[in-house]
Amino acid sequence: MTDPASPHTLADILDRMAAACRAAGREPDEVRLVAVSKQQPWANIEPILAAGQTTFGENRVQEAQERWAERRDGLTLHLIGALQTNKAREALDLFDVIETVDRSKLARVLADEIQKAGRSPRLYVQVNTGEEPQKAGVGPDQADAFIAECRLAYGLSIEGLMCIPPAEEEPAMHFALLAKIAARNGLARLSMGMSDDFETAIRFGATSVRVGSALFGPRTPKGTA
Numbered sequence: 001m002t003d004p005a006s007p008h009t010l011a012d013i014l015d016r017m018a019a020a021c022r023a024a025g026r027e028p029d030e031v032r033l034v035a036v037s038k039q040q041p042w043a044n045i046e047p048i049l050a051a052g053q054t055t056f057g058e059n060r061v062q063e064a065q066e067r068w069a070e071r072r073d074g075l076t077l078h079l080i081g082a083l084q085t086n087k088a089r090e091a092l093d094l095f096d097v098i099e100t101v102d103r104s105k106l107a108r109v110l111a112d113e114i115q116k117a118g119r120s121p122r123l124y125v126q127v128n129t130g131e132e133p134q135k136a137g138v139g140p141d142q143a144d145a146f147i148a149e150c151r152l153a154y155g156l157s158i159e160g161l162m163c164i165p166p167a168e169e170e171p172a173m174h175f176a177l178l179a180k181i182a183a184r185n186g187l188a189r190l191s192m193g194m195s196d197d198f199e200t201a202i203r204f205g206a207t208s209v210r211v212g213s214a215l216f217g218p219r220t221p222k223g224t225a
């Protein structure tokens with residue numbers, strides 16, 4: 001293992017992603033690395049940015065604004081945390097991809113704000129594949145209906161799905177389930193896989209993986225250390 005948050009770590013993660021792609025008979029450029037910078041001190045982010053990483057994931061709108069608003073150019077930002085409806089406008093002003101569309105009210109508010117703004121971020125629906133009560137996301141049994149509602153009732157263009165498997169379970173079955181739901185709904189993007197399981201996710205068809213601690217090191221609350 002190389003030290004976290006160095007150009008070597010970034011190269012190492014990208015190498016592992018490429019190897020997982022080749023092992024699965026996929027092209028390395030089919031899978032994008034979303035570097036999850038939430039709760040990281042700038043000292044950990046800077047070397048990864050300097051090494052050429054341009055796609056970052058954040059789970060809070062305000063924290064992401066503080067970190068990225070002034071240096072937004074050339075970056076692709078993904079929102080990977082729960083979105084409150086009262087933050088929808090700010091989220092669509094900042095993010096290129098919102099991965100956490102998961103309820104009717106949010107879909108409706110996003111549709112309104114997208115219309116007012118005259119442009120839309122790319123949107124993924126979050127699926128709670130493990131049906132965990134504490135976790136956000138639409139249940140796997142409601143996913144088809146919710147995706148249809150987003151499209152037909154709200155005119156949203158949904159591009160993909162995202163999931164966070166239960167911590168204690170084998171992630172492969174959750175990745176397979178997400179891929180199946182995406183396929184039957186004609187969705188091309190799959191955001192799945194984190195530090196501990198991104199290679200498995202690539203095997204099951206991930207088009208982006210969200211890697212935080214393996215890239216940056218352990219998180220510090222508020223990222224202020």
Ligand SMILES: *Cc1c(COP(=O)(O)O)cnc(C)c1O
Binds near residue numbers: 036038195196210214
């Ligand atoms: C924090 C977070 C990650 C990154 O987790 P690591 O285990 O540090 O790679 C990925 N996805 C989501 C939704 C997260 O909140």
